[in-house]
Amino acid sequence: MEENIEQLTEQKETSPKFREGVLASLPIFIGYIPVAITFGLLAKSTGLTLLETFLFSALVFAGASQFMALQLIQGGAEPVQIIIATLIMNFRHFLMSSHLSTIFPIKEKPWLIPFLSFGVTDESFAYFSTSKHHRSADFILGLEYSAYTSWVGGTIIGYLFGNILPPILQASMGIALYALFVALLIPEAKKSLSITLTAIIGGVTHSFLSWLGIFSSGWNIIMAILIAASVSTWITGEKEENE
Amino acid sequence: MNNINIIIGMMLVTFIPRCLPFLAFSRLNIPRPLKKFLRYIPPAALGALIFPGAITAIPSYPFAATVGIATALAFSWFREEISLTVLLSVIATLTSLYFLGY
Numbered sequence: 152m153e154e155n156i157e158q159l160t161e162q163k164e165t166s167p168k169f170r171e172g173v174l175a176s177l178p179i180f181i182g183y184i185p186v187a188i189t190f191g192l193l194a195k196s197t198g199l200t201l202l203e204t205f206l207f208s209a210l211v212f213a214g215a216s217q218f219m220a221l222q223l224i225q226g227g228a229e230p231v232q233i234i235i236a237t238l239i240m241n242f243r244h245f246l247m248s249s250h251l252s253t254i255f256p257i258k259e260k261p262w263l264i265p266f267l268s269f270g271v272t273d274e275s276f277a278y279f280s281t282s283k284h285h286r287s288a289d290f291i292l293g294l295e296y297s298a299y300t301s302w303v304g305g306t307i308i309g310y311l312f313g314n315i316l317p318p319i320l321q322a323s324m325g326i327a328l329y330a331l332f333v334a335l336l337i338p339e340a341k342k343s344l345s346i347t348l349t350a351i352i353g354g355v356t357h358s359f360l361s362w363l364g365i366f367s368s369g370w371n372i373i374m375a376i377l378i379a380a381s382v383s384t385w386i387t388g389e390k391e392e393n394e
Numbered sequence: 395m396n397n398i399n400i401i402i403g404m405m406l407v408t409f410i411p412r413c414l415p416f417l418a419f420s421r422l423n424i425p426r427p428l429k430k431f432l433r434y435i436p437p438a439a440l441g442a443l444i445f446p447g448a449i450t451a452i453p454s455y456p457f458a459a460t461v462g463i464a465t466a467l468a469f470s471w472f473r474e475e476i477s478l479t480v481l482l483s484v485i486a487t488l489t490s491l492y493f494l495g496y
Binding site (some may be wrong): 177178181182187191192199200203206207210211212213215216217220224230231233234235237238241242243244245246247248249250251252253255257264265267268269271273276277279290295310312318319320322323324325326327328329330332334335336337338339341345346347349350351354355356357358361362365372374375377378379380381383384387 | 458
């Protein structure tokens with residue numbers, strides 16, 4: 152009985168948190184739509200069926216690697232090559248989840264780990280790592296799965312109706328993903344010079360490695376992230392002892 | 395069918411890196427230097443995600459892409475509104491493409 156009461160009061164407290172998470176996801180929700188529509192469009196022109204396109208977004212839920220996979224499928228790559236390239240590309244999520252595991256409230260609800268971690272994307276990560284209003288699992292789930300709905304929904308819309316859009320608009324939407332990253336980064340960069348520098352080192356290192364062209368793009372981004380974060384940790388070493 | 399295999403494989407190699415740190419790190423106490431390193435992962439990742447990808451976002455029109463990303467940078471510096479930033483960036487890119495005769 153006591154347990155029942157506890158569960159009831161918990162529900163009363165947590166369900167508004169879920170709604171708050173959904174509301175907080177609105178910018179990501181809107182930002183995803185042009186990117187997802189572009190993915191749906193490209194998947195169709197690559198020759199995927201509607202079901203395959205839907206499963207891509209619903210099961211993989213990782214924008215950059217989905218675009219990469221389309222390119223590789225079109226180029227006739229072997230499935231194994233595509234899967235290895237995806238592993239390398241998405242290994243950055245390992246770094247992101249490592250950070251989030253220090254701030255997510257998972258100790259009380261370990262059974263939620265698969266659901267919370269499935270929703271970790273570049274965008275949700277950027278939100279969680281830069282905002283402090285997420286110390287509840289319901290808030291996190293609300294934000295992640297609202298973004299998920301937008302990604303999957305946008306993919307289907309793009310597949311079915313993307314061709315209606317004028318070609319110049321279809322091309323312009325290619326910038327949306329990057330504008331989304333910028334909008335997530337800048338508010339943080341304004342707060343601290345060391346964060347700005349870290350981002351610049353990350354961008355410059357990645358550009359340099361891409362220009363070199365020695366490693367695959369998946370490795371390039373992993374090395375760029377590791378180098379930028381290490382350099383910043385090392386430079387600021389003694390200064391920010393209190394943080 | 396081949397594509398379904400690719401999708402299932404991609405799902406596994408995407409989900410495992412996302413999930414593993416939660417299972418491993420939530421049981422450990424992370425030493426301070428590592429915590430600090432992890433704190434710098436977000437800006438490092440965002441910087442690397444934006445560049446050089448943003449410049450090549452519109453195939454064979456790097457100038458239009460640059461205008462779009464510069465618009466996003468400038469606007470989000472003054473107003474922290476994510477969806478408006480995305481919208482204006484797309485409009486700026488569209489305008490440049492129009493004048494470039496796309």
